[in-house]
Structure formats: C-alpha cells, structure tokens
Amino acid sequence: MTASMSKLIIDVSDRSRNVYFDTSIYNRILDDSERERIIGLIKERGLIVIPSAVNLCELLMTSAANRKAGLIQTYNEIRNDFHPLKPFPWLLQESVEAVQQNMEELEIVYPININDETENICRELMAQSGGELEPYLQGARDYVQRMAQTTRLVDEVQYFAYLDTDSGQRVLLGLFDQLCRAMRLDCGLDEVRKITLITSLSMPWKYYLESYAYLFYRRAFPDRGYGRGSNPGPSDLDQCIYMFWPGHFVVEDPIFLTFLKRLSEIRTYPVKVMSYAEFRDFLSR
Secondary structure, three states: OEEEOOOOEEEOOOOOOEEEEOHHHHHHHHHOOOHHHHHHHHHHOOOEEOOEHHHHHHHHOOOOHHHHHHHHHHHHHHHOOOOOEOOHHHHHHHHHHHHHOOOOOOOOEOOOOOOHHHHHHHHHHHHOOHHHHHHHHHHHHHHHHHHHHHOOOOOHHHHHHHHOOHHHHHHHHHHHHHHHHHOOOOOOOOHHHHHHHHHOOOOHHHHHHHHHHHHHHHHHOHHHOOOHHHOOOHHHHHHHHHHHOOOEEEOOOHHHHHHHHHHHHHHOOOOEEEOHHHHHHHHHO
16 A cells, blocks of 8 residues: 655555654654754654654644744654645545555545644544544443453453454454444445455554554453553554554653553564654664
8 A cells, every 4th residue: 555645655565664753752852952863863764754643733732832833843854745644534434445446555645734724624633532432432342341251361462362263353343333433434344345454454444443452451451450541542542543654653651652562562563663762772773
C-alpha cells in the first residue's frame, strides 16, 4: 500500500525510514539543548517523519503563544513539506473502502494549511476521540472479563494466541462492528473481507483493534497488577492506528510506551517502539 505525498510516494512495505512521533516528542525536541543537531541528524539519515492530524491539533491547542509558535516551527522543520496523516476516523473508513473496491493504494495524507479550516477539522477530530466509544465497547470488554473468570490464560501471549483462533477472531470481528457503529462508519463488508482488513499488517484496523483487545486484557486481570491508571487513555489508542506505516514509533509517556512496547513484542509488529532517549541514541549510531 502506498500513499501519494506532496514530494514523493511512500511505500509502507519498506518501513525502515518512516518515523512517527507522539505529540510529546515535538515538545521534547523543542526543549532539547541540541535541537538543531537532532533535526539535522533526522534529515541526514533520510528519515521520513510525517506528523498526524492528531499531532497538529494538539500543537495548535497549546495555550502559550510563544511555545505554540516554537512547536509549529519544529513541526514544519521536521515534516519537511509532507502533509499530515489523515485523522484516524478518516483512515479507518477509507481503509474499509479500499478493501471494498480492491484498491492497491490508499492515500494516507491530507493536504492542509494551518488556518480556520484546520481549527474546524480539529474540533471534529476531538469530538470523535476514543472517549466517546466506551458505551459501545461494553460487550467486548464483558466478554474478556468472562474469559478472565473461566479460562486459564497464563499470560498475554496465550490470550492473543486465543484471539488468533477461529473462535477468538469472533471477538475481534465483534469489536470491529462495535467500533464502526460507535464512529458512524459505513463498514459494510462480508466476513472474509473483514478478516482481511483486521489481520493485515498494512492496514490501520489491525493495530487499532489489537490495542483495544490488549487494553481489555490488562483491565480484566487485576491480579496481574494492572489497573485503569496503569493503562493508556482513549486518545493514546487513537494514535495506535498510525503504526501501520512507520518503522519507528516514538513515544514519551511511560504508561503508553510500556503498553506499546509489550503489545508490539507480543504481536511481532514490524515497528520499533522507542522512547525519545532511545530515538536520540538511534540517531547517533
């Protein structure tokens, strides 16, 4: 799957140069005493750092005018004229349409300038954040809770091994239907195509569904020391969809970082999840 950009076409089958930053990383780079060197190394290494609409909206909501200006400048320098990745509901809907129409390419970026239109898009995006999904996810969460009481699961690996079975896949298919309903997406696919969509490493749905499935697991097994405060929030899970295209996914929040590293390890994603410090070390090698 490829994506037409303003400067070139990015092939997500070769992820090695593609990098995604959580919004906190733009703040870390701005505050880094070696800011210019870091940005220079990103360019020297030929890394393609493309922000998301989520990044842009969160940067635009910065209240302090001087800091906001510095963040937008950093955003523009790092993105190097690439348009941002589309909002997560758009990508989820368009990936369904791509499967429906047997498309080989999916345009994942949205040409947009920072203006009044951007503010309207941000308001729409924030209104569709994962926090609104809770009532729709109760059924899938209850199912995992029942599994926790009746099924002997040694660890997360065994849990996901179950979800990979035919019966476990029904859980993910049900979760897919609930998320489509919650976000008012038109997800009319037959079961075979749904399975293709939710199991493909090059589709955002796989990462989105599996992040929720892992969250349900962590909250269903309190004896393992996982609680609500030890897990990422809905806005973090929204950004999980962007794992379908980068080779490096850089996160600073320790809870989200730990969650994503473990999920990526269990599922053997072709994505290296790292902290900002680890990314700095990577640049210096």
